[in-house]
Amino acid sequence: DTGVSQDPRHKITKRGQNVTFRCDPISEHNRLYWYRQTLGQGPEFLTYFQNEAQLEKSRLLSDRFSAERPKGSFSTLEIQRTEQGDSAMYLCASSLLAANNEQFFGPGTRLTVL
């Protein structure tokens, strides 16, 4: 399977705990994106990387959220001191560095904060 992969697929945690998600993009893609989706809404942009550089962050991304892509390959998204409002599907996508910017999504990580 050469698509985008995410791990874990499901995460249940208690409020106040830290969680970390991993995304492995399509191998030749140099752009990697994180989105968050809640029920009944479209995905909301969080941040994206071009190779290892984080180029843009949403205002939605509070200081409890941090993302890295240290070697320009896989990426991690960490949420510290989770809150119930963080419960959502966290989606990762990747694309080539090209004007058309077609983004392909992984299966997502569903986070439930109790």
Place this chain on the structure above:
Amino acid sequence: QKEVEQNSGPLSVPEGAIASLNCTYSDRGSQSFFWYRQYSGKSPELIMSIYSNGDKEDGRFTAQLNKASQYVSLLIRDSQPSDSATYLCAVKATSNTGKLIFGQGTTLQVKP
């Protein structure tokens, strides 16, 4: 005003009919437009992209773009029950950003 707007539906069509899904966007400088299909509990799947005014056809799908009126639409011909899903419209606003802005999606129900 939301940046990308879609009617949440549900849009119900009989099997074999044409389903028409619409999307409007607020940023006149938007350059790239995408339609994603999302089945319940799954992640979005890219089905169409369109960048210039007019129609773009791919199998049973036709995307239409009108930049002057700031709308993009998706037509699904010969709708099948397997087309029942939520269809998300996504817009890439300007050339110096990679982010997509999504509408809330339109739920399509194709009834046998």
